[in-house]
Amino acid sequence: MILFFGLLIALTAIGIDKDSSLNFALGKTGEDPLMLFELLRVIFLLVLLVFLSGKLKIIFVKQVMSRYSDDIGVNQSIGTIFQYVAVLIGGLIIIQSTIELGSLNVLAGALGVGIGFGLQNIANNFISGLIILFERPIKVGDRIEVGQVTGDIVRISSRATTVSTNDNISIIIPNAEFISKPVINWSHSGRNIRFHVPVGVAYKEDPAHIKSILLGIATKHPDVLQTPPPDVLFKEYGDNSLNFDLLVWTSTYINRPTVLKSQLYYLIFEKFKEHNVEIPFPQRDIHIKSGSALPQK
Structure with missing residues (x-):
């Protein structure tokens, strides 16, 4: 925040503020133009929101949830849902308080086309991650088998899940794999x-x-x-x-x-x-039968 406000003061001091010629309109719908500085400010605040929500998730999981549950997988799932809710609500507040929604029509249309054609896999994995967090077929700490991968789940993010094998190799698996393919969860109902x-x-x-x-x-x-x-x-x-x-x-x-x-x-x-117990090994009996004499020509 200190860096942010310091940057704003510095830009104002050299004459680069909202009335500057550098702050041009990116798009216009009616009387609500989308200005460059407004977009940059929103992007900065959203990045800051994601960073702070990640830190709050760590505090929430380790300081709050650890008092009520010893299951790290459940705690991580609840913490991730808490982070997503905080980012969603905070993002809506930032956008509504900074940019008029009418000025986002052009940008939203372009973004929608991009999501429809180029970001299908990302959207699929994100939705699959939400399903995993709410239904909890797998969670952090579970021993799983999916495809040719066997290991322990160490992290579930919005796009992919990190699995650590016995050889300490981390394998990143898209969340959609856990929804569309059979998954063997060795510890789903307990550790026994x-x-x-x-x-x-x-x-x-x-x-x-x-x-x-x-x-x-x-x-x-x-x-x-x-x-x-x-x-x-x-x-x-x-x-x-x-x-x-x-x-x-x-x-x-x-x-x-x-x-x-x-x-x-x-x-x-x-x-x-x-105890002189015999451990057997395969034995085969071969019977050789002599063939009949071949006719002489």
Whole structure:
């Protein structure tokens, strides 16, 4: 604001004010011309409004919403809606108090044509962002899969959503992708996720003994939840093995499923080795049948 008023004083001091020859009309409808300085002042005030609303959003989320909710995704969504409302109301006040609306007809017509032909994708993504904020199918902190991208949502803006992968790579996805394509949200209803750990053993092993070993491993792992408890399913008689499925619940490895599976597989291998449990491998029997003698010519 100091820079703004200082600039106005400096322009007035050198004779560049609203009555200056440099302040020419950009368009005219009736008796309400759109002056250059008025347009520049509106643009400056709108930019200042967006900047200040962003700062107010941060204060609102961290100082106000954090007292009532611990869900950062909900807080960010409410804060973004608050920012949009502030920008909309403030923008209307700035335009109405600075420029006569009748003088904007020519500019609004040109802008409408531009939006209709050149800004369709931007408008689509903006509306999709509003749908995401109000319906909240995804929010900041969720673990999602969309297309070939898997990661955590770190930011939802008016045009795009930022997703951070396990390799700390930020991927910018247009908001329309979350509306028009199927999205897998791992944490939509909570942070407790069940993982499947397939295990195969030789046919000579006792299924009850295998179940006891697997449950003992899962129960002792510090990141496996005991409520709901882990379970073991006898899935099928495979071609070369008895196939089991170890089911475990966790709330800490939702964004690192392969790490938890790797830890469990290490423990399973050690326990199987300790109890002399055979881990099978594919075997094939080849039968060679001699062909009949070829007729002599």
